[in-house]
Amino acid sequence: MTSISPRRTLIGGALLALPLVAICWLSSQQSANADPPRPGERPPPEIVAKARPAAKALREALAANDAAAVRSAVARGIEALGPWAGNPETATKHYPPVDRSPYDVARAKDWWLREIERGQRGLPWRKNPAGDPRKMPAGLREAAWPLAALARSAVLFPEQRDELTREVRAGADWLVKLQDQSGVFPFPIGPALEPREKVGFIVARAIKEHPEIVVNDWIPDDRDDGGLQFDNGLCGRALVEAWELTREPKYLAAARKAGDWASSRPLVSNWNYNAFSVGLLARLARATGETKYLNAAIQKTEVGVLPGQLSGGRWFDAHNACAVYHNILLRELLELDRSLPKEHPFRPTLGDALQRGLDQAADETLAEGYSGTWTDNFAQALQWIGPQDKWRAAMHANLNASGKGGAPSAGYALVAVLELAAAEAAVPARIAP
Numbered sequence: 001m002t003s004i005s006p007r008r009t010l011i012g013g014a015l016l017a018l019p020l021v022a023i024c025w026l027s028s029q030q031s032a033n034a035d036p037p038r039p040g041e042r043p044p045p046e047i048v049a050k051a052r053p054a055a056k057a058l059r060e061a062l063a064a065n066d067a068a069a070v071r072s073a074v075a076r077g078i079e080a081l082g083p084w085a086g087n088p089e090t091a092t093k094h095y096p097p098v099d100r101s102p103y104d105v106a107r108a109k110d111w112w113l114r115e116i117e118r119g120q121r122g123l124p125w126r127k128n129p130a131g132d133p134r135k136m137p138a139g140l141r142e143a144a145w146p147l148a149a150l151a152r153s154a155v156l157f158p159e160q161r162d163e164l165t166r167e168v169r170a171g172a173d174w175l176v177k178l179q180d181q182s183g184v185f186p187f188p189i190g191p192a193l194e195p196r197e198k199v200g201f202i203v204a205r206a207i208k209e210h211p212e213i214v215v216n217d218w219i220p221d222d223r224d225d226g227g228l229q230f231d232n233g234l235c236g237r238a239l240v241e242a243w244e245l246t247r248e249p250k251y252l253a254a255a256r257k258a259g260d261w262a263s264s265r266p267l268v269s270n271w272n273y274n275a276f277s278v279g280l281l282a283r284l285a286r287a288t289g290e291t292k293y294l295n296a297a298i299q300k301t302e303v304g305v306l307p308g309q310l311s312g313g314r315w316f317d318a319h320n321a322c323a324v325y326h327n328i329l330l331r332e333l334l335e336l337d338r339s340l341p342k343e344h345p346f347r348p349t350l351g352d353a354l355q356r357g358l359d360q361a362a363d364e365t366l367a368e369g370y371s372g373t374w375t376d377n378f379a380q381a382l383q384w385i386g387p388q389d390k391w392r393a394a395m396h397a398n399l400n401a402s403g404k405g406g407a408p409s410a411g412y413a414l415v416a417v418l419e420l421a422a423a424e425a426a427v428p429a430r431i432a433p
Helices: 043-064 067-084 105-122 141-156 158-179 196-209 229-246 251-262 269-289 293-302 323-339 348-367 374-383 391-400 412-424
Strands: 010-013 014-016
Touching: 014 158, 043 067, 043 251, 043 348, 067 293, 105 158, 105 412, 141 158, 141 229, 141 412, 158 229, 158 412, 229 251, 251 269, 251 293, 269 293, 269 323, 293 323, 293 391, 323 348, 348 374, 348 391, 374 391, 391 412
Parallel strands: none
Antiparallel strands: 010 014
8 A cells, every 4th residue: 555654763762754843943055145945945054043042942842831932932933034934944846737627536436445455465564463673664654554544444445344344453453562561652673764874874873872762672762852753643543543443442442542642742842743642632532532632632732733833824944844744734633623522612723723724735736736745634624624615626636646747646645535525425515516
C-alpha cells in the first residue's frame, strides 16, 4: 500500500519531523533584501538574531503551559520575522493543470481495492513479524497508516470485511506487542532507518552521545522534545480504529495507554507534535465518551497548536508553514472538531481556525495545482463540517492530478474520499451538484 510518511530526524533521543521553531530560524547564507522571501529561502542572520529571544520565550511558555505567555511570544516572533513569518522552509511542488471536474468515485474504489491487494505483501507485520527494531526503515508509523486504512476499508467494503478484519487483527496484535510499558509507541534504532544519510546518521550520533536513551534497541523517551508524539499519536489512533472494527478490548486498552502517555507530555514548540496528541486524544474521547480525553485535547490545542496560526491560515514558523505539516495540523484539528459536542464553547474558536486553514489550502490548490497533500482534509471537512464549494473543487483537483505527470498518488487519502461518497450517498440532500 502507498506509504505517506513525512521526513523525520532524531535529535537528543526524540523523533523529530525537523528542528523546532527556534531551529527553523537559524542562520542562513542569504543576505537581507527588499524583495519578499521565496518559499524555501531562509531568513538572513539579522532576522534570526532578532527572533531568537522570542523563540526561547516560546519554548519556556509552552513548557510551562502558560497560554498568555505563549501568545505573547508568538506575537514577538511574528513581529521579529516580519515578511519571513509563514514562509515555508521548503518550497511546495505543485502539479497543474487544475481540473475541477468531479472525480469518478467508482474509479477511486477500484483503484483502492487494487492497492489493498497489492500492498498487503509489504505490510510491516508481514515483513517483520518478530518486530525487530533493527529492521524497521520508518518506525511504527509504517504500520499505523495501513492499519487504520484497512480497518476503515473493512467498513466500506462489506464483501471483504472478514478478510480485512483478519489482517487488521494481525497488525493490531503486532503493534500492541511492541508498545512500551509506559504506554508510548517507541522509536526503533538500527541501520535500516531511511533516509540513512539523515535519520540513520542522526540516530547513531544521538545514541553515541546519550547511550542511556536506548532500551532493548528502542528509544522510549524523547527527553521532552516531543518527537515521540508523532508515532504514538498515529499508532494509538490506528488501534482505536481496530477496536471500532473488532471490539477487541485489548486494542482500546492499548490506545488508552498511549493516550494517557500523550496527556502527560509537556507542550513543545513544534506545533504539529502537539497536534498528533490532540488527534489521538480526540479520537479516544469519541470512542470512550470520557471527558478527560476531550479536555486534554482542547487544552493542548488551545495552548500548543492554535497560537501558532496566522490570520491567513498557515502557521507562522518556517517548518509548520510547509504544506506537509499544514496538512498534519489540519487533519488532527479535524479529529477534535468531530469530537466536540455541538454546543461546546470551544467550537467557534476551532471552527474559525479550520475554516482559515482549509480555505488557504484550497486557494493554493486551485491557483497552483495538487501538492500531494490536503485531499483527506478536504474530504473529511466536507463530511464532518459541511459542504463548501471551494473545498470540494480542491479535492477534485487533487484527485484528478493524483498519479499523473510525476505527481504522487492520493494514497491513504482515498479512504476519506470513499467515506465521504458513502456518507453523501446515504443523505442525498448533501450531495453537491
